[in-house]
Amino acid sequence: MVNFFIISYLLITLGIGFWASKRIKTSGDFTLAGKSLSTSLVGVTLFATWFGSSQIMGNPGYFILDGFSSYITLILSGGICLFIVGQFYARKLYRMNIVTINDFFRVRYNKKLEVFSSLIMVLSYPHWIAAQFVALAYLFNTVMGIPFNYGVFVGASIVVFYTYIGGMWAVAYTDMVQSIMILLGLFILLFEVLTETKGIAPIFSNQSKEFFDLTPHGGLEEWSAYIALLLAFIAGAIPVQEIYQRVFSAKNEKSARNGLFLGAILMILIPSIPLIIGLGGVYLHPELLNNGNSQDIIPALVKIMTSIPVQVLFYGAMISAILSTSSGAMLAPSTIIGENLIKPYAKNLSDKNLLLYTRLSVILVAAISCYFAFDDSDIVGLVEASLSLILVCLFAPFTFGLFWKKSSVTGAWSAILTGGLSWLFCYIYNTIIDPTIYGFVISCLTMVIGSILCPDKNNAK
Template sequence: MVNFFIIFYLSITLAIGFWASKKIKSAGDFALAGKSLSTLLVAVTLFATWFGSTQIMGNPGYFITDGFSSYITLVVSGGFCLIIVGQFYARKLYRMNIVTINDFFRVRYNKTLETVSSLLMVLSYPHWIAAQYVALAYLFNTVMDIPFQYGIILGASIVVFYTYIGGMWAVAYTDMVQSVMILLGLFILLFQVLDETGGIAAIFEKQPSKFYHLTPDGGLDEWSDYIALLLAFTAGAIPVQEIYQRVFSAKDEKTARHGLFLGAFLMVLIPSIPLIIGLGGVQLYPELLENGNSQDIIPTLVKTMTTIPVQILFYGAMISAILSTSSGAMLAPATVIAENLIKPNVKTLSDKKLLLFTRLSVVLVAIVSCYFAFDNSDIVGLVEASLSLILVCLFAPFTLGLFWSKASVKGAWAAIIFGGLTWFCCFIFETRIDATIYGTIVSCFSMVIGSIIYPDKKQNTDVL
């Protein structure tokens, strides 16, 4: 019965994508939903894109082990990032009337930096998308006994289909439906866990005092991991395309900002629920931690302690969360490939062909992401890896280029090259302090020094 309803739900998702495809008349409709999203849709699509496998299957294991220090790095950081973008970035970028943040690199610097930043952006996404495929594979294996490898292929195929045909419209509408499913499933399981544990106070009162520490209790290694995660999920997420794809899809800049703030609230509130569920679940069933795979805690918990109707709803909710994250994450690099890598290099490109290239880019991104999904099954690690590259290469030229009139082309090159090389070398030699920290510091420092020593002959202040 569970299998039947899961298949039925997936069919509905595909049907919504097909219905949304009727709104696609141009490449702009496909990428930005005709710049017509409301505050609620901006917030919901932001939430749905970021609330996925990491929050449901990755974070609970870390919270059980590390307590509230992991809550700061894995949950609060995401909401803080959206607040920063809404307060400082959204207004300036919306007024530029661009499609991708790589368009900003062309306007602020030059076409070469647009191309390089686009390549870096595209290369960063497959790890994140792979994390969603891995989570779907775990779910299909747990619920339907589908082998892990086939689960990856099945999940990728479903997401590709409705993203390919419906673009941002399909993402927006399916995100709305999927978010409702997510909330219903999470709250039902939460209430059931709290009923069996005796309430939320009973769950937390059994934890040791160090569980409530907001910072690590260990030495340099623990602090290095802590700071690296904070940097990745806060600063590293600021230049990512999926945020601005929703910002630029809003009907006006006020709507975009309010959507970001509402999205930030949802990104702190809702991801807290799986943490409580996981913590209560391992108190009721300590054996959930015995297999050494903390990513299976919540799917196994659902199968162990809930009735068939609740299982149907919750598994549908989990699949919803991961599908929405996958579709949004796939659309972002596909848009960058079409707008910033293909469009500038193909003369007399019609809008119809641009739309086709954007759709084909969705398929390309999915294929590459499948490779990483087969290669690495650590969900949180895959997401962190995807953000680290953007952080050490693009954060400094993006932020300083937006807010500092003296930011120069050679300064941007220095940030990308020296930040990226530092990160890569530290990663290869496995330095004790996380490579992301070194790379970020060097990138920002190189941006400032390079811009001062090699200023542009004519300062570009158009975006300031």
């Protein structure tokens, strides 16, 4: 019965994608939904894009083991990031009338930086998407008994289909439906767990005093990992394309900004629910921690505690969350490939062919992501890896270029190359302090030094 309803839900999702495809007439419709999204759609699609596998399957395990210090790094950080973008970045970038973040690098610096930053951005996404494929595979295995490897391909195929045909319109509409499913599933399971535990107080009264600390308990290594996660999930996420794909899809500047604030609120409130569910589940069934896979706690809990109708609803909600994140993350690099790596260099490229190449890029990105899904099955680790590369290479030239008039082309190149190479060097030699911290600090310093020593001619004048 569960399998039947899950398959039916997946078919409905594909149907929504097919229906949305009828609105796709131009490449602008595919990438930015014709710049017509309202505040609520911007906020909900931002939430749905970021509320995925790590929030439902990865974060509860970390919260159970590390307590409220992980709440700061894994939950609060997402809301802070969206608030910062809404308060400081959105207005300036929306007025530039661009399609991708990498368009900014062309307008602010030059075409070479546009291409190089596009390659970095595209390379960062397969890890993020792979995390969603891994989560879908775990879920299909738990619910339907599908082997992990086949589950990766099944999940990838579903996301590719409705993203390929419907683009940003399909992502927006399916995100709205999927968000409703997510909320229903989470609230019902939360009610079931709290009924069994007789409220929220017994769950937290059972924890040690250290569980409530907001900072790490250990020494330098623990603090290093803590700071690196904060940097990755706040600063590293600021330049990512999937945020601005929704900002640029808004019907006006006000809708874009308010949508970011709505997304920030949702990203703090809703992801807190799986943490309580996971903690309550382990309180009721301590054996859930004995299987060695903390990412499987909530799917296993649903199977143990709930009736068939609730299982159907919740598994549908989990699949919804992961599908929405996958589609949004897949559309972002595909748009960059079409707009920044193909369009500027293809002579006499018609809009119809640009639309085709962008759609084909969806398939390419999915294929690469499948490779990473097989190579590394740590969901939160995959997400962190994708954001670290953007943080150490692109945050400094993006942020300084937007707010500091003296930012120069030389400074931007210095930030990208020194930040990336120092991060790679520290990663290879496994430094005690996290490589992300070294890369971030060096990137920002060289951005300033390079811009002062080698100013652009226009700035010098």
